[in-house]
Amino acid sequence: MVQKKIRNMEEFAAVSGISRPTLSKYFNDPDSVRRSTRHKIELALKQYDYRPNVFAVNQNRRKTKNIGVVVPNLADPFFSEIGREVELACISAGYSPILLSSHGNPSQERNNLESLRSLKPAGVLLAPFGRVSDHAEIESFNKDVPVVLFDANIEGICEAFVGTDNFQSVDLIVEYLCRSGEPPCFFEMKSPTNPNANKRRQAYLESMERHGHTPHIFQAEGSEWNFEEIGSAEGGRFLSENAFKTNTVLCSNDRLAIGMLSAAFRQGRRVGHGEGCDLRIAGHDDHPFSRFTCPSLTTIAQDYAAIANRAVSTLFRILDADERLKQREETQFDGKLVMRDSA
């Protein structure tokens, strides 16, 4: 069944017996044509595999069916996971996601937005760096294309933010740690670019106060993305110097915790809450590898799927209504405590 190759919509109109404007309507929205013509078209589509030329289609449209998805670093499994969820949600809504990683480089974030501009996306889902992001650029971008932030919030910018409630989640694990042993110290990066890190520190301070304990914060030098390395080197240093005031350390995120666990192992420390253990380490994020650390890492699980879906649905609400939200929305999902062996 060798069919004549269809070169354009004109030719497809000829073989399908449907006029070109109607076909154009159909490809724009299959439900916008009469049921019977839709059947005719789809029958013809099976015989002759024709697809509208993507570039010609988008040339005239002011908005495309593209959704930009920008994450700070795909090498971080957290973002590859949530990026995937977001991608899937976009596809099932009939949009084409374009996933861009900023490779841990804030200036790349600007580049990515810049390239997205020329792709005329209908909307953008952005997980920003935070403090080091180009706020002005993002704000200006949002004027042209609706942007929904996820994971990391930038106060007052863009249409909406979807993430995890760090105050709830940190309080949850602090409460658990206090209840089940010595109150935790807090281990983090010295100058985190990520706003979540700042919130977690704040949440730790408030939570400790609420539970009537003295907070102890330990900060690691370094500003790169190699958190494991930093957790291992700096966390290991604190450990070997016996700097921590209690036998329990809450790390600002799992990657730091993974590094610290490796340092603890090297130093022969017994980590965990069981018999013969003298150190407890906990994290935050439920990193895909946290189940396989030694010992497995007690942490907070963020609801990846919920965050991704809410971010996407919020964006689509804007796109469907074809107007911006009356008011900026912030959604924060609860984290869940994942009790494993390390604390």
Add this chain to the structure above:
Amino acid sequence: MVQKKIRNMEEFAAVSGISRPTLSKYFNDPDSVRRSTRHKIELALKQYDYRPNVFAVNQNRRKTKNIGVVVPNLADPFFSEIGREVELACISAGYSPILLSSHGNPSQERNNLESLRSLKPAGVLLAPFGRVSDHAEIESFNKDVPVVLFDANIEGICEAFVGTDNFQSVDLIVEYLCRSGEPPCFFEMKSPTNPNANKRRQAYLESMERHGHTPHIFQAEGSEWNFEEIGSAEGGRFLSENAFKTNTVLCSNDRLAIGMLSAAFRQGRRVGHGEGCDLRIAGHDDHPFSRFTCPSLTTIAQDYAAIANRAVSTLFRILDADERLKQREETQFDGKLVMRDSA
């Protein structure tokens, strides 16, 4: 300095004093115009930030400046690393990489190639699943768009393949393990889809024979992408049953090894080559997390950058010459032994 917004090349021609066809030539290849006009254009570009409309540009071109990059699973750090290297190499060559992940799903690999078709890419860099890839589809795709395979080879298909020489790398680590202790058993998935896995098994068999030892292969059930889980569950079972014939296990890849290390830890086994250790575990790939396992993982490092750069340069050689290679090329880089604490 509020400049009039430029809407198209016509208007930019007006304000820059250069004719539209010359501008078109310039944007196609800046070196194709006279030096002085190039300067004029670039001067004007700084004043009025104009960019050619991507869609209009690509509508008429049969080939675009897009390069498709397809990897089986971005959630695997190996692929996010190598994907990044490939992206950077494309950008520095003036192309626009489009990174697509198949999310561990072979049928998604076909979908990705299908979507790429409509983007008329100049070339594609594909890390295929291997056995479960749609060979016919890939071969047919390669007829329209030159494809260079990397990481995983499919015999005789596409223009070229770039990867690691598994026979060299496995021999290297087998030799090391034999020299420094008991000869290794081999732990792998029962029905790996990845051709590298099969080569590594074969390489293990040959290497053991060469060194005069009896090979022992242990295979885990399961066919998913959660290698750590499988390594932990199945590898842990073999460990607890004392199934391994020697005290040394070479895992087919680091992710299996990471899982097995966690199982060994749970069982209280002392892993390593030092005093008081009764088990050695080694991996392959130098996964980003292998430095932070407990103990740190002895493994084989693949030369990510070399593979990525060679794959990209091979593709560009085809694009520049505008003709296919006379003969299919295969390049295999040597792996390097990374000695850490686990073996």
Add this chain to the structure above:
DNA sequence: TGTAATTTTTGACGCGCGTTAAGTTTTAAT
């Protein structure tokens, strides 16, 4: 300074599709 080679300009057509306006057919309802 003259001539040839190179580069640019002018003018025009085409790509494939979105979109509109006016006319025609089909459908649903009276």
Add this chain to the structure above:
DNA sequence: ATTAAAACTTAACGCGCGTCAAAAATTACA
């Protein structure tokens, strides 16, 4: 059967740029 609404067809224009041919301008070289 009558009528209005809904859906479709026909014809045509425009989008922004690639590309071509012929004419004009610039450069290189002797």
